[in-house]
Amino acid sequence: MVDSYIAIDLETTGLDPKRDKIIEIGAVRIEQGKEREEFSTLINPRMELPDRIRTLTGIDDSMLRDAPGIEAVIGTVKEFCCGLPLLGHRVIFDYSFLKRAVIDWGNEKEWEKDGIDTLALCREFMPAEVKKSLVSACGYFGIESGAAHRASADARAAHRLYQILALRYEGQSPEAFGAHPMIYKVKRQQPATKRQKERLHDLIKYHKINMSVQIEYLTRNEASRLTDQILSRYGRI
Numbered sequence: 001m002v003d004s005y006i007a008i009d010l011e012t013t014g015l016d017p018k019r020d021k022i023i024e025i026g027a028v029r030i031e032q033g034k035e036r037e038e039f040s041t042l043i044n045p046r047m048e049l050p051d052r053i054r055t056l057t058g059i060d061d062s063m064l065r066d067a068p069g070i071e072a073v074i075g076t077v078k079e080f081c082c083g084l085p086l087l088g089h090r091v092i093f094d095y096s097f098l099k100r101a102v103i104d105w106g107n108e109k110e111w112e113k114d115g116i117d118t119l120a121l122c123r124e125f126m127p128a129e130v131k132k133s134l135v136s137a138c139g140y141f142g143i144e145s146g147a148a149h150r151a152s153a154d155a156r157a158a159h160r161l162y163q164i165l166a167l168r169y170e171g172q173s174p175e176a177f178g179a180h181p182m183i184y185k186v187k188r189q190q191p192a193t194k195r196q197k198e199r200l201h202d203l204i205k206y207h208k209i210n211m212s213v214q215i216e217y218l219t220r221n222e223a224s225r226l227t228d229q230i231l232s233r234y235g236r237i
Contacts, residue, residue: 001162001166001170001174001177001178002085002087002116002177002178002179003030003031003032003033004030004031004032004084005030005084005085005086005087005116005179006027006028006029006030006080006081006084006085006086006087007027007028007030007087007088007155007156007158007159007162008025008026008027008028008081008086008087008088008091008094008098008155009025009026009027009088009089009094009151009152009154009155009158010022010024010025010026010093010094010097010098010151011023011024011053011057011059011149011150011151012053012097013045013047013049013050013053014050014053015093017096017097017100018100018221019222019225020097021043021045021046021047021070022043022045022070022097022098022101023042023043023045023049023053023057023059023064024040024041024042024043024057024059024150024151025039025040025041025043025073025077025098025151026038026039026040026150026151026152026153026154026155027039027040027077027080027081027152027155028152028155028156028159029080029084030087030159033163035156035159037080038152039076039077039080040151040152041067041068041073042059042063042064042067043064043067043068043069043070043073044064044065044066044067044068044069045064046069046213046214046217047212047213047214048061048212048213049061049064056149057149057150058147058149058150059150069217070101070105071105074098074101074102074105074106075105075106077098077101078102078106078108078111081098081113085113085114085115085116085179086113086114086115086116086182087115087116087117087118087158087159087162088115088116088117088118088155088158089117089118089119089133089134089137089154089157089158089161090117090119091115091116091117091118091119091182092115092117092182092184095113095115095182095184096184096186098111099111099113099184099186100186100189103186103187103188104188104189104219112181112182113182114179114180114181114182115179115180115181115182116162116177116178116179116180118134118137118158118161118162118165119132119134120176121162121165121169121176121177122137122161122165124169124173124176125165125168125169125172126140134148134154134157134158134161135148137161138157138160138161141161141164141165143157143160143161143164144157144160145157145160162177165177189219189220189221189222190219190220191218191219191220192215192218192219192220192222192223193220193223196218196220196223196224196227197215197216197218197223199227200215200218200223200226200227200230201215202237203227203230203231203234203237204230206237207230207234207235209230209234213226
């Protein structure tokens with residue numbers, strides 16, 4: 001097994017790293033199997049949270065209003081994760097959001113990390129009839145998981161789950177407990193153009209739309225999609 005890694009978990013506005021936003025990051029630095037340091041922050045997504053995300057996480061818009069934007073913290077997150085693989089429950093999900101933020105806001109062309117996926121380990125070693133979600137897996141092994149769907153608690157739960165899985169099953173398949181390269185390709189997203197922003201402001205003003213998204217932080221693709229949505233629903237000026 002790997003005894004040093006970054007246990008990490010994100011809460012997001014949805015499942016698509018191309019469209020959705022990070023709202024919370026929780027990371028715990030594990031060295032020689034022990035917790036050494038923690039990083040935790042809420043992130044302002046500059047959009048109104050979907051109802052299902054508020055219900056799932058317990059995070060609401062008021063909690064995020066004064067939180068930093070992702071551009072202000074992604075450099076710190078990258079530095080915190082430096083030199084160690086990432087561990088998480090379906091860790092490629094968290095990595096995809098983080099890598100997109102690193103490429104878009106961290107002035108990097110690439111950011112390659114190895115990963116340890118506790119979900120993959122659960123699927124390999126737990127009984128088929130038992131659910132493999134983080135909460136279910138922790139319950140199956142008698143692990144206290146803390147507040148579900150909050151980033152730091154889920155990161156710690158994944159760390160403890162990995163420790164238990166390795167203790168019980170590493171002898172059966174040692175290679176399964178190693179860190180493996182994670183593949184997720186990202187192209188930097190360009191910020192919305194001045195013309196796109198002006199058009200959106202004009203449409204919103206003309207149709208008197210109450211818009212929760214902060215236009216200044218949209219990418220070109222996001223601005224284009226939002227414009228198309230407004231035109232489809234409200235029509236042209």
